[in-house]
Amino acid sequence: MKIAFEINGRAVEWEAAPEEKALELLRRKGFKSVKWGCGEGDCGACTILLDGRAVRACLLLAFQLQGRRVTTAEALSPPGKLHPLQQAFLDEGAVQCGYCTPGMLLSALALLEEKPSPTEDDVREALDGNLCRCTGYQKILQAVLEASRRMRP
Amino acid sequence: MKRRFREVGRSVNKLDGMDLLHGAAVFCEDLLPADCLHARLLTSPHAHARIKSIDASAAESLPGVVAVLHHGNVPRIMRTTAGQGAPEPSPYDFTTFDNKVRFVGDRVAAVAAETPDIAERALSLIKVEYEVLPAVFDPIKALEPGAPVVHDEPDARAVIPVVYEPRRNLAAQVSMQVGDPQGALAQAEVKLEAEYRCHYAQHVPIETHIALAIPLASGRLHIITSTQVPFHVRRIVAQALGEPERNLRVTKPRIGGGFGAKQEVLIEDVVAWLARRTGRPVFLRLSRAEEFLSRTRHPMILRLKAGARRDGTLTAIDMDIVSNTGAYGSHGLTVACNCGSKTLPLYRWEHIRFKADVAYTNLPVGGAYRGYGATQAAFALEIHLDDMARELGMDPVELRLRNLIRRGETSPVFQALGEGSEGVEQSIESIGLERCLRLGARAIGWGKKRKNTTGYLRRGLGMACLMQGSSIPRVDMGAASIKLNEDGSFNLLVGATDLGTGSDTVLAQIAAETLGVETEKIVVLSSDTDLTPFDVGAYASSTTYLSGQAVRKAAAQAAAQIRRVAARLLDCQPSRIRLEDGRAHAPGGRSLTFSQVAHHSLYQHDQHQIAGFASHISHKSPPPFSAHFAEVEVDTRTGLVRVIKYVAAVDCGTAINPKQAQGQIEGAVLNGLSYALCEEYLFDERGRMRNGSLHEYKIFCTRDLPRIETILVPTYEPTGPYGAKSVSEICINGPLPVISNAIMDAVGVRLRQSPYTPERVLAALDQKRGDG
Numbered sequence: 001m002k003i004a005f006e007i008n009g010r011a012v013e014w015e016a017a018p019e020e021k022a023l024e025l026l027r028r029k030g031f032k033s034v035k036w037g038c039g040e041g042d043c044g045a046c047t048i049l050l051d052g053r054a055v056r057a058c059l060l061l062a063f064q065l066q067g068r069r070v071t072t073a074e075a076l077s078p079p080g081k082l083h084p085l086q087q088a089f090l091d092e093g094a095v096q097c098g099y100c101t102p103g104m105l106l107s108a109l110a111l112l113e114e115k116p117s118p119t120e121d122d123v124r125e126a127l128d129g130n131l132c133r134c135t136g137y138q139k140i141l142q143a144v145l146e147a148s149r150r151m152r153p
Numbered sequence: 154m155k156r157r158f159r160e161v162g163r164s165v166n167k168l169d170g171m172d173l174l175h176g177a178a179v180f181c182e183d184l185l186p187a188d189c190l191h192a193r194l195l196t197s198p199h200a201h202a203r204i205k206s207i208d209a210s211a212a213e214s215l216p217g218v219v220a221v222l223h224h225g226n227v228p229r230i231m232r233t234t235a236g237q238g239a240p241e242p243s244p245y246d247f248t249t250f251d252n253k254v255r256f257v258g259d260r261v262a263a264v265a266a267e268t269p270d271i272a273e274r275a276l277s278l279i280k281v282e283y284e285v286l287p288a289v290f291d292p293i294k295a296l297e298p299g300a301p302v303v304h305d306e307p308d309a310r311a312v313i314p315v316v317y318e319p320r321r322n323l324a325a326q327v328s329m330q331v332g333d334p335q336g337a338l339a340q341a342e343v344k345l346e347a348e349y350r351c352h353y354a355q356h357v358p359i360e361t362h363i364a365l366a367i368p369l370a371s372g373r374l375h376i377i378t379s380t381q382v383p384f385h386v387r388r389i390v391a392q393a394l395g396e397p398e399r400n401l402r403v404t405k406p407r408i409g410g411g412f413g414a415k416q417e418v419l420i421e422d423v424v425a426w427l428a429r430r431t432g433r434p435v436f437l438r439l440s441r442a443e444e445f446l447s448r449t450r451h452p453m454i455l456r457l458k459a460g461a462r463r464d465g466t467l468t469a470i471d472m473d474i475v476s477n478t479g480a481y482g483s484h485g486l487t488v489a490c491n492c493g494s495k496t497l498p499l500y501r502w503e504h505i506r507f508k509a510d511v512a513y514t515n516l517p518v519g520g521a522y523r524g525y526g527a528t529q530a531a532f533a534l535e536i537h538l539d540d541m542a543r544e545l546g547m548d549p550v551e552l553r554l555r556n557l558i559r560r561g562e563t564s565p566v567f568q569a570l571g572e573g574s575e576g577v578e579q580s581i582e583s584i585g586l587e588r589c590l591r592l593g594a595r596a597i598g599w600g601k602k603r604k605n606t607t608g609y610l611r612r613g614l615g616m617a618c619l620m621q622g623s624s625i626p627r628v629d630m631g632a633a634s635i636k637l638n639e640d641g642s643f644n645l646l647v648g649a650t651d652l653g654t655g656s657d658t659v660l661a662q663i664a665a666e667t668l669g670v671e672t673e674k675i676v677v678l679s680s681d682t683d684l685t686p687f688d689v690g691a692y693a694s695s696t697t698y699l700s701g702q703a704v705r706k707a708a709a710q711a712a713a714q715i716r717r718v719a720a721r722l723l724d725c726q727p728s729r730i731r732l733e734d735g736r737a738h739a740p741g742g743r744s745l746t747f748s749q750v751a752h753h754s755l756y757q758h759d760q761h762q763i764a765g766f767a768s769h770i771s772h773k774s775p776p777p778f779s780a781h782f783a784e785v786e787v788d789t790r791t792g793l794v795r796v797i798k799y800v801a802a803v804d805c806g807t808a809i810n811p812k813q814a815q816g817q818i819e820g821a822v823l824n825g826l827s828y829a830l831c832e833e834y835l836f837d838e839r840g841r842m843r844n845g846s847l848h849e850y851k852i853f854c855t856r857d858l859p860r861i862e863t864i865l866v867p868t869y870e871p872t873g874p875y876g877a878k879s880v881s882e883i884c885i886n887g888p889l890p891v892i893s894n895a896i897m898d899a900v901g902v903r904l905r906q907s908p909y910t911p912e913r914v915l916a917a918l919d920q921k922r923g924d925g
Contacts, residue, residue, distance in 0.1 A: 033176020035360070035409075036438070037409075089170075090166050093166075096653040097653025098174070100359050101173055101176070105174070128856045133357050133359055133410050133824065134816075136858070139816060
């Protein structure tokens with residue numbers, strides 16, 4: 001079946017099998033920032049934004065993207081440049097292996113768009129579905145709070 | 154010792170951060186060729202069974218299936234999956250496909266098909282007839298006469314001279330004795346005896362085990378795999394295929410976490426065999442459920458006896474361990490050795506007995522997991538000392554201070570316990586543990602009155618001391634090469650394996666410090682068996698300490714060559730040339746940029762490549778030290794333990810990159826807390842794991858994070874690069890004992906079995922109330 005939607009600001013119409021997951025379609029089309037970590041919606045590595053809300057691409061069927069606006073980590077900044085949120089992750093040491101990072105960034109972005117000055121508890125709540133086994137989360141929380149300071153007008 | 158460095162000690166941003174933050178295609182799964190086949194594994198539903206027959210014909214005739222492999226069509230070559238130096242200290246008790254299965258989840262067959270779905274469907278079409286055998290799940294029962302024999306095959310064997318008696322399920326045994334522990338314990342003024350049990354756990358890297366094998370037209374096989382040990386992968390896959398190493402190229406891309414799980418050469422043999430059989434690229438990724446059954450932390454039963462004088466002098470220790478290695482002996486011996494060698498030297502015992510039996514059972518397989526035995530033994534020892542302090546009426550910090558090993562001292566344990574053989578004697582040349590204890594105690598408010606000590610929420614404090622090692626002395630080797638480019642940058646090629654730890658950045662800082670350039674001028678490649686020199690890989694806390702020293706030596710060679718070229722151009726002695734800020738400075742203010750030196754040496758006169766190449770082994774394994782403190786709040790109605798604050802004060806020598814060192818500490822502490830409080834394998838009566846998913850096996854998330862304060866206590870280790878020791882493993886060992894000690898302080902119940910789930914804490918409280 002053909003599915004028409006918007007990805008990172010670009011209108012696309014892609015062929016997908018009825019049982020194909022959004023995660024599989026996006027990766028097949030080259031959006032490699034969307035990571036597989038469990039396939040059961042538990043780890044958050046496949047987080048994407050659907051109309052600005054953080055969702056798990058491994059639980060969505062491809063056809064559920066029809067008519068929606070999808071954002072992946074590729075949209076954050078062009079190669080060689082960093083979005084202030086990415087820069088804060090780098091500066092704070094919030095990246096170790098980097099496998100959970102794209103999903104973390106998108107959950108954080110969704111939060112900052114809704115709440116430009118979040119509290120630490122807000123950040124904990126927004127990221128609680130994104131598992132990280134390397135960092136211990138502390139530097140990730142610091143990075144999101146630091147980004148919110150840097151992004152404020 | 155205060156030393157001034159420019160690049161070392163600077164919190165440089167991760168050099169691979171840009172790629173990772175863009176979600177670039179840098180992980181194994183991002184690199185699949187278009188015509189790639191997908192592999193799936195058929196695993197055993199039985200804990201112990203002989204395979205009477207396999208009929209794969211229906212699976213093979215399913216359209217889209219390209220190959221089905223099992224013990225009937227792949228040769229039997231006994232080996233180990235443990236990615237260790239050769240000959241390995243782990244027994245040869247494994248072959249790619251066996252005619253027997255030894256735990257629920259053991260490998261039976263593998264399918265390669267055009268799509269993952271077809272491969273999955275093909276699995277259900279493979280007909281396997283099993284002869285189910287009695288199984289054994291309790292490691293103590295496994296060692297008793299008459300227990301089912303997990304490895305009854307005649308070709309299972311040890312390849313180094315060690316105790317290995319599979320007929321009685323003894324996968325390994327290690328023991329040592331110093332002085333007269335029995336006599337000393339019998340006569341001790343104060344003695345304490347207790348048993349401790351710690352549990353199964355999985356590393357839970359967010360990227361599971363993943364591997365890809367691509368056959369090349371030349372006949373070679375290119376394996377791209379998420380591994381900590383690319384060179385061991387090459388050797389062990391060559392062994393599994395019965396081919397020479399030259400046929401294989403192993404590339405490590407970026408790794409989505411390993412923590413020891415990927416020190417195992419676990420699935421590369423399957424993709425290699427399938428690629429050989431089909432002539433096509435083959436990809437295999439373990440599902441999350443399969444990952445839980447890949448490799449684990451060895452659960453252990455530890456019996457401790459300790460003796461002390463009334464004045465608080467510790468005199469004797471007896472540590473007796475039964476370790477459960479599950480169905481295969483991977484890392485069984487060496488993890489057990491580390492139980493003694495990475496805990497007992499902390500204190501100045503005169504009399505020591507250490508013994509560990511490693512038992513085969515029909516449960517999931519142990520392996521390397523961050524902490525590597527020190528985690529299990531520190532759990533028992535540091536709780537034991539907490540109780541000993543209580544017996545003595547002494548402050549636990551005071552008891553440690555009184556008995557700690559000091560600078561210039563040695564421990565007989567270093568000599569007695571190695572990695573499956575004798576150890577290497579060493580004296581301690583750097584130790585900041587006393588300072589760790591004092592700073593940590595101050596940060597947690599040790600000795601101060603706690604709030605909320607009435608009502609149903611009770612607060613308490615706990616602490617522990619820790620050590621680890623830095624590389625395996627006289628065994629581990631790391632090598633590096635470095636070359637100068639026209640723009641004054643350098644390519645640094647290392648076999649050392651950055652698995653997310655940031656070692657590429659740390660090694661670049663060491664090179665930059667040596668060469669007098671900015672770290673950002675170093676371009677790092679790790680690791681590829683065709684391109685980079687050998688390194689044993691990322692394990693045993695070795696990369697910064699060991700591979701870092703190889704990098705420093707290689708960079709020093711390149712620096713000497715830069716001086717020679719510059720000296721000729723600036724007309725002075727090479728020894729007078731000083732390298733700084735990417736320039737070669739002669740006395741009197743004249744200088745050349747590295748770019749000018751490179752152009753001269755590559756294009757203009759006496760042309761040659763300025764480059765260095767060096768290997769390094771260590772004759773020591775200097776321990777990092779750490780003191781941990783925690784404040785907890787126990788809800789006496791529910792048994793829930795909440796960590797309010799956690800303090801880790803760490804002596805890792807020089808922290809080459811303080812921000813990254815902190816990241817290692819925070820990550821290890823949180824993993825340790827998660828292990829201490831909620832992670833647990835649940836098995837049914839048939840040995841099946843009942844909670845093999847991330848919604849049933851809970852790991853800590855952002856909401857569970859307590860306040861973690863890290864304190865770096867600098868020391869200078871003379872045998873390490875710019876004074877560095879290791880930092881990655883040590884801090885995972887703290888939470889198990891520290892939290893038990895804090896619970897004891899808060900509510901007066903002692904938990905000697907982990908994890909400290911609300912059920913377990915409540916049961917202990919109920920028992921106390923009943924006794925009371």
